Amino acid sequence: MIRKAVVFGAAAALVLGASACxxxxxxxxxxxxxxxxxxxxxxxxxxxxxxxxxxxxxxGPGFEISVNKDGVLASSLDAGTYTLKxxxxxxxxxxxxxxxxxxxxxxxxxxxGEKTVTVTLQQGTYNYQCDPHVSAGxxxxxxxx
Numbered sequence: 373m374i375r376k377a378v379v380f381g382a383a384a385a386l387v388l389g390a391s392a393c394x395x396x397x398x399x400x401x402x403x404x405x406x407x408x409x410x411x412x413x414x415x416x417x418x419x420x421x422x423x424x425x426x427x428x429x430x431x432g433p434g435f436e437i438s439v440n441k442d443g444v445l446a447s448s449l450d451a452g453t454y455t456l457k458x459x460x461x462x463x464x465x466x467x468x469x470x471x472x473x474x475x476x477x478x479x480x481x482x483x484x485g486e487k488t489v490t491v492t493l494q495q496g497t498y499n500y501q502c503d504p505h506v507s508a509g510x511x512x513x514x515x516x517x
Contacts, residue, residue, distance in 0.1 A: 432462030471498030
């Protein structure tokens with residue numbers, strides 16, 4: 373009888389543990405990581421080299437927002453395909469990137485965690501911002517050549 377109770381208890385613990393690790397979205401305070409892929413629009417074509425690399429973006433926890441390349445605030449980048457890692461540190465902010473071929477909200481208000489996307493940057497000016505707080509200065513820009 374005791375053996376059955378122990379086996380039943382262990383099985384119940386496994387079921388509860390598995391359900392706690394389940395997928396789906398979470399509205400809790402835990403950190404979430406997600407990977408999506410977004411390609412910039414086509415068209416435009418034309419010569420020039422192509423760059424690639426990783427861009428690191430942050431929004432929050434205060435009213436800061438940034439995009440960095442190699443640890444330095446990005447002001448000018450070469451056209452090409454980049455991995456953009458966005459760390460959203462506050463459920464009060466989002467990260468929205470707008471430029472030639474791209475108009476993408478990468479993290480939504482309410483989301484806290486990291487998202488990684490692939491973006492193809494074309495020549496032009498790109499703006500990034502927190503939509504609810506753009507008038508409070510949560511915005512930045514970089515040029516792509």
